[in-house]
Amino acid sequence: MKSGLQRRLLLLLLVPLGIFALISVYFDYQTAGSVALQKDQQLARLIPLLADSVVGPGITPGGREPLLLLAPAVDDFLKGRVGSAGFRISDAQGEFMAGEDWIPDLLPATHETEFHSIEHKGVTYRIAAQRANTAAGGLIVQLADGSDPRQQWVRSVLIKVLLPNLILVLAAGFALNWAVTRALKPLIELKDAVERRNPRDLSAIDPLATPAEVQPLVSALNRLFGLVNDQAEGQRRFVADAAHQLRTPLAGLQAQVEAWAQAAKVAQAAGSDGAVTLSAEKIIKLRNATRRTSQLANQLLALSRADASAAGAQPMQRVDLKELCESILPLHLDAAMRKGIDLGLETQPAQVSGHEWLLRELLGNLVDNAVKYTPPGGTVTIRCGRVSGLIASDAPTPPVPGSSGAGQPRWGFFLEVEDDGPGIAPNERGMALQRFYRVQGTAGEGNGLGLAIADEIARVHHSQLELDYAGTGPAGPYGLRVRLSL
Structure with missing residues (x-):
């Protein structure tokens, strides 16, 4: 949801900013074109004045340079653009006579003013060229201007338009991402809350x-x-x-x-x-x-x-696990004695918060399963006590009896039934907790509900059944140990 909705919001907000930036570039280019047109018109006005500045042929013996007296407007133009402007006067065949020799010889076909663009030393010049009749005869006069904004548009638009707009879009992107993330936080929390829910x-x-x-x-x-x-x-x-x-x-x-x-x-x-x-x-x-x-x-x-949604609404009470185990043992002694099974008890004082009638049902099912599937002459042991060490999980855990709760270490307790029967293979333990599932090859009669009921009760107590082998012998692992941590 974050990657989809947030991305869409960012695109919907950033795309208009990008469009505005392109529009700004377009208008900047249009402005540069208008200014360039004005520059061309200025050169077109100055070209006749440059031709009139030729007042006669050269007076130097053998020299080609004509006699010049620059018109005030032309003189002001050149002085105002020192290093970025120049002129050239050539004969009718384009041979250099006066001015800047770096300006290339251009040969206009008519007496109309022609415009050209050249690059010299990294500067793009706009050149106006015209054939004119002067006091020294027919000459070609050229006027160069390196301040044409349209020719410098790429550089100026990069520095003055694109770069600021790019920085603005990036800054806006970070700001919008932060704002959208903050705005979508309630939705993210709602999604996480639904995902964390128990089915x-x-x-x-x-x-x-x-x-x-x-x-x-x-x-x-x-x-x-x-x-x-x-x-x-x-x-x-x-x-x-x-x-x-x-x-x-x-x-x-x-x-x-x-x-x-x-x-x-x-x-x-x-x-x-x-x-x-x-x-x-x-x-x-x-x-x-x-x-x-x-x-x-x-x-x-x-x-x-034992359904979790039904039992979870009832308040929990203090349950004495030792007393619970001692009360369950006599109920299964007759069945154990008929099969010659040693049904024993190993208990320690342990009190937890829970539903006593559900824990009794859980323990009864586990003991009934153990007695039913353990071969004659086997052993079944009921255990309860305190787990050695602090609880590492985040599951809700009752406080230690007699403690205030806050700031106290939370100790775990367990309820366990162990037998030396055939056990359950690791790849079948998950299915063994499902309703009406019976392990393949299991002897005896059953409905496949005992472990399912016990697992349901474990869920009510915010825990789960832990299935493992009881031990390892010469022939490999044997038996089954079912533990409930509380």
Whole structure:
């Protein structure tokens, strides 16, 4: 926008200045031509007087120089232009007789005055030549004038017109560039503010903070933001309502299927026939499908609640990360024990500003994923604590508990889940955070929403999930470490 609009404004302002400069050059040339015409007319008036100045033939024995008595007007002309004017008197064949010999011999064809231009020692002279009948006979008289403004026009226009106009245009260009840059600064700030916005931030722009000429555009953008926000809000409400309405019948169905599965296991343990065994296997498959459907509904509801634009409007509270980890651990102990997984806890005292219910959802999803995809006999560890060192990023960070905030160093805290499962390759980590994406070759069942929900919650807390390998062994990197910095 700066390179386009600013360039157009500068061109629209500088082009008229350039045109004015050319017009000034043209009028200066016209003025020089008028003055030159007057000079030619002056030479035409003085040529007859120069011819009359020849009062007789030469009196020197053997000499050719005629007897001269310069007319007062001619004498004044020559004395007033010492070094830039001269005359020459030649015979009818052009042979030099008197005056300046550097003036070339010109042979007018008639008795009319002819004008010529010559250059001598860097000076351009205007020469008037005429055949005249004098007291010494028919002679050729020439009068030279080196002050012709038209002949000196290029030099004078360069020094007196073009150079000042060029300096004026350059100075005006710098001044206009500064003025246009200052004038466009609100537009540049508006552009930068829109570019820095999170794609999910559809809040209105303050029209009063923009110039009056841009306020209609800002109002149109605000209307567009409002329409998009209403549409997104409608989609969120639909997902939330659908997920909420599905929870109750799914919970009832899951309860019934769980009861059937338990009864089938009892019958199978009692040594029933093959038909009962086949029926028990079908019921167990139905139970697993019902569990996945119920989990999907719960995750869709959590995803809707974790939306950045919806959760960001709610005030943050003080959250004890250690207490949060300790409350999540018992919820996943049974699933970990069924697979023989060592589910552990490594916590340090840590308090942050955030949404407690969202962080609980995030940690629950991370632990559930770790337990689900870690092979039997593996290890899953939940951690929280303080980051060693100052935070280097510009992301909003809560102050250290008990500090005044201003002038205090801002320390970071983290929430982390680590497992020794298959891990996620670096080229798939970005896609793994997308909704409904599952890493190729992953064992177990899932909907591809766990990490997407966790990433959405991280955005609400002005952060992002950091995925990395848990370690490196003889066979290469292994495991997955998911960290949230707060």
